[in-house]
Amino acid sequence: xxxxxxxxxxxxxxxxxxxxxxxxxxxxxxxxxxxxxxxxxxxxxxxxxxxxxxxxxxxxxxxxxxxxxxxxxxxxxxxxxxxxxxxxxxxxxxxxxxxxxxxxxxxxxxxxxxxxxxxxxxxxxxxxxxxxxxxxxxxxxxxxxxxxxxxxxxxxxxxxxxxxxxxxxxxxxxxxxxxxxxxxxxxxxxxxxxxxxxxxxxxxxxxxxxxxxxxxxxxxxxxxxxxxxxxxxxxxxxxxxxxxxxxxxxxxxxxxxxxxxxxxxxxxxxxxxxxxxxxxxxxxxxxxxxxxxxxxxxxxxxxxxxxxxxxx
Amino acid sequence: xxxxxxxxxxxxxxxxxxxxxxxxxxxxxxxxxxxxxxxxxxxxxxxxxxxxxxxxxxxxxxxxxxxxxxxxxxxxxxxxxxxxxxxxxxxxxxxxxxxxxxxxxxxxxxxxxxxxxxxxxxxxxxxxxxxxxxxxxxxxxxxxxxxxxxxxxxxxxxxxxxxxxxxxxxxxxxxxxxxxxxxxxxxxxxxxxxxxxxxxxxxxxxxxxxxxxxxxxxxxxxxxxxxxxxxxxxxxxxxxxxxxxxxxxxxxxxxxxxxxxxxxxxxxxxxxxxxxxxxxxxxxxxxxxxxxxxxxxxxxxxxxxxxxxxxxxxxxxxxxxxxxxxxxxxxxxxxxxxxxxxxxxxxxxxxxxxxxxxxxxxxxxxxxxxxxxxxxxxxxxxxxxxxxxxxxxxxxxxxxxxxxxxxxxxxxxxxxxxxxxxxxxxxxxxxxxxxxxxxxxxxxxxxxxxxxxxxxxxxxxxxxxxxxxxxxxxxxxxxxxxxxxxxxxxxxxxxxxxxxxxxxxxxxxxxxxxxxxxxxxxxxxxxxxxxxxxxxxxxxxxxxxxxxxxxxxxxxxxxxxxxxxxxxxxxxxxxx
Numbered sequence: 008x009x010x011x012x013x014x015x016x017x018x019x020x021x022x023x024x025x026x027x028x029x030x031x032x033x034x035x036x037x038x039x040x041x042x043x044x045x046x047x048x049x050x051x052x053x054x055x056x057x058x059x060x061x062x063x064x065x066x067x068x069x070x071x072x073x074x075x076x077x078x079x080x081x082x083x084x085x086x087x088x089x090x091x092x093x094x095x096x097x098x099x100x101x102x103x104x105x106x107x108x109x110x111x112x113x114x115x116x117x118x119x120x121x122x123x124x125x126x127x128x129x130x131x132x133x134x135x136x137x138x139x140x141x142x143x144x145x146x147x148x149x150x151x152x153x154x155x156x157x158x159x160x161x162x163x164x165x166x167x168x169x170x171x172x173x174x175x176x177x178x179x180x181x182x183x184x185x186x187x188x189x190x191x192x193x194x195x196x197x198x199x200x201x202x203x204x205x206x207x208x209x210x211x212x213x214x215x216x217x218x219x220x221x222x223x224x225x226x227x228x229x230x231x232x233x234x235x236x237x238x239x240x241x242x243x244x245x246x247x248x249x250x251x252x253x254x255x256x257x258x259x260x261x262x263x264x265x266x267x268x269x270x271x272x273x274x275x276x277x278x279x280x281x282x283x284x285x286x287x288x289x290x291x292x293x294x295x296x297x298x299x300x301x302x303x304x305x306x307x308x309x310x311x312x313x314x315x316x317x318x319x
Numbered sequence: 320x321x322x323x324x325x326x327x328x329x330x331x332x333x334x335x336x337x338x339x340x341x342x343x344x345x346x347x348x349x350x351x352x353x354x355x356x357x358x359x360x361x362x363x364x365x366x367x368x369x370x371x372x373x374x375x376x377x378x379x380x381x382x383x384x385x386x387x388x389x390x391x392x393x394x395x396x397x398x399x400x401x402x403x404x405x406x407x408x409x410x411x412x413x414x415x416x417x418x419x420x421x422x423x424x425x426x427x428x429x430x431x432x433x434x435x436x437x438x439x440x441x442x443x444x445x446x447x448x449x450x451x452x453x454x455x456x457x458x459x460x461x462x463x464x465x466x467x468x469x470x471x472x473x474x475x476x477x478x479x480x481x482x483x484x485x486x487x488x489x490x491x492x493x494x495x496x497x498x499x500x501x502x503x504x505x506x507x508x509x510x511x512x513x514x515x516x517x518x519x520x521x522x523x524x525x526x527x528x529x530x531x532x533x534x535x536x537x538x539x540x541x542x543x544x545x546x547x548x549x550x551x552x553x554x555x556x557x558x559x560x561x562x563x564x565x566x567x568x569x570x571x572x573x574x575x576x577x578x579x580x581x582x583x584x585x586x587x588x589x590x591x592x593x594x595x596x597x598x599x600x601x602x603x604x605x606x607x608x609x610x611x612x613x614x615x616x617x618x619x620x621x622x623x624x625x626x627x628x629x630x631x632x633x634x635x636x637x638x639x640x641x642x643x644x645x646x647x648x649x650x651x652x653x654x655x656x657x658x659x660x661x662x663x664x665x666x667x668x669x670x671x672x673x674x675x676x677x678x679x680x681x682x683x684x685x686x687x688x689x690x691x692x693x694x695x696x697x698x699x700x701x702x703x704x705x706x707x708x709x710x711x712x713x714x715x716x717x718x719x720x721x722x723x724x725x726x727x728x729x730x731x732x733x734x735x736x737x738x739x740x741x742x743x744x745x746x747x748x749x750x751x752x753x754x755x756x757x758x759x760x761x762x763x764x765x766x767x768x769x770x771x772x773x774x775x776x777x778x779x780x781x782x783x784x785x786x787x788x789x790x791x792x793x794x795x796x797x798x799x800x801x802x803x804x805x806x807x808x809x810x811x812x813x814x815x816x817x818x819x820x821x822x823x824x825x826x827x828x829x830x831x832x833x834x835x836x837x838x839x840x841x842x843x844x845x846x847x848x849x850x851x852x853x854x855x856x857x858x859x860x861x862x863x864x865x866x867x868x869x870x871x872x873x874x875x876x877x878x879x880x881x882x883x884x885x886x887x888x889x890x891x892x893x894x895x
Contacts, residue, residue, distance in 0.1 A: 166726070167397075167398055167399065168394065168397030168398050168399045168806070169397070169726055169781070170665060170697060170722050170724050170726075171396070171397045171722060171755075171779075171781075172397070172664070172665065172697075173396045173397070173454065173480060174396065174397075174398060174482075175454065175480035175481070175482065175508065176480070176614075176615075176664070179615060180615075180617065180666070201560075210515070211514070211515070214537065232485055232488060232510070232511050233488070233511060233535075235486075235487050235488050235489075236487065236488040236489050236492070236513050
């Protein structure tokens, strides 16, 4: 019987963390999962990581559920190269498409797939300890020589495809996990940070939740999607939009080119160019965003203009 | 005697036979009936797109108007099937277009759909009315533009949980002004939408009955939309949050007023983001709801969730997150006496800790809701005693899917496997058609399944069983088995090869991380030419030693009339 193998958690951050020893299901020594790997969790409060000291033969709770921390979700949102999968040798991460989350392959030695790939679901930290009970009478699969060469350990074992939840649902819950619900009663502000986004020339404004993005890249591409319909124009008369040269990066080009500049109003009421300060500082101080025509940006601080030119 | 009737009479009689299974049966009676049936069949269901070719479909059913196609195996939902495995709709659409079939409805599940396919679809069938895509991928909003722009009589565009690349935000604006025939629109799986185009579209489509918005539609816009569409029966809200600095009370008041006018809403879903204080606006709808889907509503929990549930006395189908907890399920049990279907999905474990559900909640539901016939339940643990109680309280299960988050967890009270519990379920629910197992299970549970689950059509097994005997019990006992999917269970060649003819009576068999070997699969393929036996070997192919004794990581076999498929990728080997 193939027992579910325990694998490392995929690196959630670029911090180097000690790799977790994947351990056999049966009694081969204690299970030394490094649960301190919970520092991978980017900021969701209230999650504990109880020390697992279960001794022998306990299959770690495979409580892999769809929720995940925001940092995780940011990377998914951006589908950017934020994820670090170091030392994976020949494995590739399956990105984005099809809703596949990263799953390092080639984990197992012995020339054939061990059948358990990690996917980057969150682990059930804080979930109840698996009862240290009956170990089913099966011989465990021999532990592969090649340990998963992932940079970051998992707090728990992961089994690909378990629990059986559709990728779409997993991704959806990961990206929009419940906010800190301490005081969620009625306050739209708790745990989310909606700011208005205006664009010069657009007939209406939008709102974005800055907390759902992890970087300027993410924000920028999200804004580009939101406002692309204004810059690119309507469908042609027989309904099919012309495709000459217009693509999704057009607004991006516009933003990073010279036509538009992304600015924000900070706590002091000043209009600043987006991008100067670290992301966290930006989200702390940003009150609203404005996609401004460059011609108007002349009124900004000279450094802003210079930055503008330098970005081209 | 029927032979003395002219064909038209036969045809008219057959018109009353609507289920495809019944029509299949009709077609087997005699050659005359076969002939009349095939020319009059309008709705065709193809459960495996590789079991038959489009040409043969068209040849047999030239009058087909509505087609359902399914592609990838079910376990593809859980990342067990690699990208590019297959399931392309393009050849189907091309063939239908070439043959000038009057296609009006297309429903696809787990298929790869390209923008080009959508473009060809939109331009080839003048009466095209309905497109439903479930768990599909491979297309972008460009494809949606083509559908919107070219399908003049479109009634239904239903996008369920697809992976769609969003390029420009224009497609909704591509519906021409003359498009007034929409009845159903679902774009909940998209991230963006053009709000202005949406409001205009809703305004000029008075027959709209089903509308599912995405998270880009804020509350203010929802209110305006509902004002224009009070006739809605089926509503999926988008974001249910108010802007912090907009005039909250005014918007809320307007919303309340508008919702009071929506007297027809029976199905409610969405709430992708929620400001709980706005929830009371929907209380008036709750009284008449028959279907409530809060499985994406991570923002509704605790007392707000309970308040909502208490109002839904007429609920027949409920989908929720396990935030509801056992206590919440008790309230469901006491409130929703007509409940037939319950799905409890797992949520973020970093919630309140007591968010998850256990056997207690399920037992409560079973005793309060005897009409329950369909269950999907993700839980922390389950006991035999609970399952036995559930079996006694609810003998009407058609679908029973239990997913214990730790897949090999025994009964925590007795530390026994859950064989007896599941045994009770299959014994008591004589009409059970679909079953998914989890928890610690030995061969015994399969003995029970083989003995009692006479109507079972689909069985999902994971991390269960002890020996080949388990699989044999099932193959031998479940005469109506159509789909069997097994992962991480100790079933090998002996079980696989015992009754090879069985697989031609089934749609498909999936086995991954089991003990079947390459040699076993080869033997099977040789003996059964009308099966495609696919070995999916996504790992380093060089390392796969091609030795017959080597265990096969993933095997998918299915009956087919058209031999090995020609579009298989490199990592899929079809054995012959």
